[in-house]
Amino acid sequence: MTELRERKKGASSPSTVSPSQSLKKSPGTKGGFSCVSVLLALVFVVGATVSTSFVLTKSLTFGYSIRELRQHIPILFDAAKQSETSAGTASETSGSAKKPAQNKVEKKLLTLTTEELRQFDGKDPNKPVYLAINGRVYDVTAGREKYYGPDGGYNFFSGVDAARAYITGCFQTHLTHDLRGLTQAEIDSLSTWSDFYENHDIYSYVGQVVHEPIPEDAPLPEPCT
Numbered sequence: 001m002t003e004l005r006e007r008k009k010g011a012s013s014p015s016t017v018s019p020s021q022s023l024k025k026s027p028g029t030k031g032g033f034s035c036v037s038v039l040l041a042l043v044f045v046v047g048a049t050v051s052t053s054f055v056l057t058k059s060l061t062f063g064y065s066i067r068e069l070r071q072h073i074p075i076l077f078d079a080a081k082q083s084e085t086s087a088g089t090a091s092e093t094s095g096s097a098k099k100p101a102q103n104k105v106e107k108k109l110l111t112l113t114t115e116e117l118r119q120f121d122g123k124d125p126n127k128p129v130y131l132a133i134n135g136r137v138y139d140v141t142a143g144r145e146k147y148y149g150p151d152g153g154y155n156f157f158s159g160v161d162a163a164r165a166y167i168t169g170c171f172q173t174h175l176t177h178d179l180r181g182l183t184q185a186e187i188d189s190l191s192t193w194s195d196f197y198e199n200h201d202i203y204s205y206v207g208q209v210v211h212e213p214i215p216e217d218a219p220l221p222e223p224c225t
């Protein structure tokens with residue numbers, strides 16, 4: 001027994017080095033595996049995953065699109081995205097890049113005369129219906145049937161800037177943008193209606209109407225009540 005213990009001691013003497021000790025000490029190894037083995041293992045895992053995906057789904061990504069993968073494992077794409085952004089910023093500075101806003105289809109705003117606006121009074125079913133409030137033109141085609149077409153109860157607003165009538169409720173004689181003689185508070189109250197069209201789900205702002213200036217000596221619209 002004593003002899004055996006001594007033999008064991010002798011086996012771990014400094015002159016004898018076990019295989020694991022030798023691995024720990026050699027350069028380029030990590031936790032008992034060399035870097036090359038770790039890399040090979042990674043390549044193997046990725047290769048096996050891609051091949052399995054191809055066999056099962058005939059796609060290299062288990063049938064997921066790149067967009068879906070982006071959502072599921074964003075970390076893989078973040079670095080690429082960041083470098084794209086910084087490249088974009090650099091070239092934007094140099095003036096050659098397409099800005100993101102340019103990719104959107106921007107609607108061109110209209111500039112109409114009073115006469116041009118009149119063509120959009122809802123009578124022609126092939127044209128949109130526009131109305132204006134104090135120079136701002138709104139597309140109200142979605143309300144053609146109910147309000148703004150020839151059979152609608154508010155057709156008198158179509159094709160004109162009837163800002164005054166929105167304030168006074170005089171739907172026969174105040175279909176004009178002429179706001180002279182009204183108080184500032186009355187004029188301010190117009191924003192209720194412009195906000196109504198501006199923020200409406202189915203109506204939208206499409207541009208402006210530029211009126212001829214109102215002659216100073218033109219008579220003030222008569223009150224209707």
Ligand code: HEM
Binds near residue numbers: 147153154165166168
């Ligand atoms: C300054 C006065 C008024 C103005 C400027 C005005 C304007 C309007 C406008 C622009 C609409 C259409 C809204 C849309 O496009 O969705 C509308 C709808 C309506 N207005 Fe007036 N209005 C006025 C006064 C009145 C009055 C006094 C009444 C009631 C006696 C009234 C009853 C209605 C009703 C019931 C609707 C909805 C009609 C429907 O659903 O078919 N309005 N109004």
